[in-house]
Amino acid sequence: MTSKSLHTLLHTIVDYAGLFPPAGLPMATAVANYAQYRGSPHAWMLGRFVAPVSRLDEMHRAMHAIGAPEDGHAWRVSALVGEDAVGDIATVAAFNAAHPGALVDALEVKASSVGEVGRVAAIVPRAMKTFVEIPVTEDPRDLVDAIATTKLRAKIRTGGVTPAAFPPVDHVALFLRACYAPSVPFKATAGLHHPVRGERALTYAADPPRGVMHGFLNVFLACAFHYNGLTIRDAQDLLNATALDGVILDDEHVGWREYAVSLAELSIVRRRFAIAFGSCSFREPVDDLMEMGLLT
Numbered sequence: 001m002t003s004k005s006l007h008t009l010l011h012t013i014v015d016y017a018g019l020f021p022p023a024g025l026p027m028a029t030a031v032a033n034y035a036q037y038r039g040s041p042h043a044w045m046l047g048r049f050v051a052p053v054s055r056l057d058e059m060h061r062a063m064h065a066i067g068a069p070e071d072g073h074a075w076r077v078s079a080l081v082g083e084d085a086v087g088d089i090a091t092v093a094a095f096n097a098a099h100p101g102a103l104v105d106a107l108e109v110k111a112s113s114v115g116e117v118g119r120v121a122a123i124v125p126r127a128m129k130t131f132v133e134i135p136v137t138e139d140p141r142d143l144v145d146a147i148a149t150t151k152l153r154a155k156i157r158t159g160g161v162t163p164a165a166f167p168p169v170d171h172v173a174l175f176l177r178a179c180y181a182p183s184v185p186f187k188a189t190a191g192l193h194h195p196v197r198g199e200r201a202l203t204y205a206a207d208p209p210r211g212v213m214h215g216f217l218n219v220f221l222a223c224a225f226h227y228n229g230l231t232i233r234d235a236q237d238l239l240n241a242t243a244l245d246g247v248i249l250d251d252e253h254v255g256w257r258e259y260a261v262s263l264a265e266l267s268i269v270r271r272r273f274a275i276a277f278g279s280c281s282f283r284e285p286v287d288d289l290m291e292m293g294l295l296t
Helices: 004-010 027-038 053-065 085-098 114-123 141-150 169-180 216-228 232-240 263-272 283-291
Strands: 014-016 046-052 075-080 102-110 129-133 153-157 186-189 198-201 210-213 253-256 259-262 274-279
Touching: 004 216, 004 253, 004 263, 014 027, 027 046, 027 053, 046 053, 046 102, 046 274, 053 075, 053 085, 053 102, 085 102, 085 114, 114 129, 114 141, 129 186, 141 153, 141 169, 153 169, 169 186, 169 216, 169 232, 216 232, 216 253, 216 259, 216 263, 216 274, 253 263, 259 263, 263 274
Parallel strands: 014 046, 014 274, 046 075, 075 102, 102 129, 129 153, 153 186, 186 274
Antiparallel strands: 198 210, 253 259
């Protein structure tokens, strides 16, 4: 049986990004998959459908072709903004007005400087959840502080299709701490298909490159334990762990070492801090958790 703490930790956590590498699915396939996942027993783990603004109309046509949404509830969509941010935001507003079956309620945009963060803040609607992807190759604190000042949200790229695309553990730990201190909500994207850190194939090719991938449980458990004052060294240890030895996931709390977070506290962490991760696969996270005996 799935524990209450795991359910709380992973509720609506997977933003489905089947359009993007390494899956790179056609729109019709990705839309059909998302519709199927919405009706699955594990739909409680499913978050938004991720699509570029430039492909929203294509997405809607694919939805219409399969009769989605059939349950009367609009699909929530996270839209990636391109180089013409002003034009893309206008496109999103027009899309939301014209298509009641889908609602773009989140934006994702890149910024690599404090000035760019400010320019993003000046043009995005305040009511829109906007995640700003920033580089984590250097100390991200100035960029995170700029995001905090503008009331936007942060985004970290945690992998890709080559080993070099995966940021080292100490960079991820620093990003998490930088976001937690000023209460900046964040999402992660790429390279988090699997629950626990380990060496994996990075693509679905016949002879794929391999590399060490971060685990989504490692990352989001580290987020949870920040609530109890997780040290940077312990954060690095947890992010580096290739097995969840000593981690407790029961119906009352999550625990590890001297850290313990109640279900109520865990819910706060997910709602205010650790929002979601984008994955080109929904089945892999679910199947891996089932193989680990954590999910039924």
